[in-house]
Amino acid sequence: MSQGSDDRVRTWITRESLDDFAQFEDIVRAIGSVADGALLFFQGRVRRTNRGRAVSSLTYEAYGEMAERELSAICREALERFDVGSVAAAHRVGDLELGEVSVAIAVTSEHRDAGYAASRWIIETIKVRLPVWKHEHYEDGESHWVGAPALEAGTSPGGAPFE
């Protein structure tokens, strides 16, 4: 009797803190298996500087229902691509302070190689597919939507490369 992917993936988009590792450990114990000898945990945190500017805080905006759907799809795809047992992933929205966790990914696998590969693939895929946007506030009082160019006459916001 094998578990379907529904039982082995847990994803959510939240305004609540993701700083506490224990919540992921509980989930991974619930959806993972004793067949898995490795647990890999990744946290992305709000960093002090971005592209040379001092960040004071930031705000994440998400296309709520689509982000929920897309994060789940990414993690299910990871189960198909890699030899991993379970995946839990969550992304914050709303206002975050420096050092707070913005994204967290837990992967269990029988062996470590697949876990490292899957975790890396999930975060890279989140960065290109998840409909979430970051509004950075800087210590000098300015703010900027990441991925958007400085607004100058005649420039197109869509012309900026992904970051």
Added chain:
Amino acid sequence: MMDRISVRTLFFGVYGELAARREGSAELAADSTVADLVEALRGSEGLDWLPERVVVAVNQSYAEAGTVLSDGDEVALIPPVAGG
């Protein structure tokens, strides 16, 4: 058969700021595609900055320029994403 359809438009991130609105609606001829909608939006007031090849989601899934729209669709204009 309807001659005209109406779709709901959503503007996220910097697009919301540039459009000075978070959502709107657009009326189009039946059988219009995503590309037709983008062209119509680019021709409307205050939206001339919208890139021709903007990323679009229809009913919360990424869509191609040739995707045909239906009455009542939710169409999101997606600026470069920046999660993680």
